Amino acid sequence: MLPALVAAEVTAKDAWVRGMVPAQNTTGAFVTLTSTVDAKLIGVSTPAAKMTGIHETKMTGGTNQMHEVEALELPAGKAVVLKPGGHHVMLMDMPKAVKPGDTVPLVFTIEERGGKRLRLEVKAEVRPLGAK
Numbered sequence: 195m196l197p198a199l200v201a202a203e204v205t206a207k208d209a210w211v212r213g214m215v216p217a218q219n220t221t222g223a224f225v226t227l228t229s230t231v232d233a234k235l236i237g238v239s240t241p242a243a244k245m246t247g248i249h250e251t252k253m254t255g256g257t258n259q260m261h262e263v264e265a266l267e268l269p270a271g272k273a274v275v276l277k278p279g280g281h282h283v284m285l286m287d288m289p290k291a292v293k294p295g296d297t298v299p300l301v302f303t304i305e306e307r308g309g310k311r312l313r314l315e316v317k318a319e320v321r322p323l324g325a326k
Contacts, residue, residue, distance in 0.1 A: 244287035
């Protein structure tokens with residue numbers, strides 16, 4: 195008997211993007227992702243930014259430092275929160291600033307064990323600059 199193949203179902207909850215000031219061209223996107231099987235977030239894209247990246251903020255020597263990560267593990271059944279001060283999505287080289295009331299389309303690329311990929315399309319609301 196062959197083992198059953200289980201496809202990931204990934205849900206996104208509370209997706210939002212931090213608002214910007216007019217001269218700014220970079221901001222962050224945040225969301226809670228939950229997968230039904232072990233998977234990983236390997237990419238994010240949006241027409242609102244020329245570049246995107248999955249980043250992590252860590253305290254190093256008393257200073258918050260941010261760096262890009264290749265992937266973010268999504269353990270089966272566990273909510274993974276992308277939030278300010280932790281893992282998040284950077285939206286970089288944005289041609290125009292987003293403001294509260296705008297909506298930003300995000301496409302998350304998820305990879306299951308075995309290499310199968312799926313796309314999760316999300317509309318993220320823009321919240322005021324000081325939102326957490």
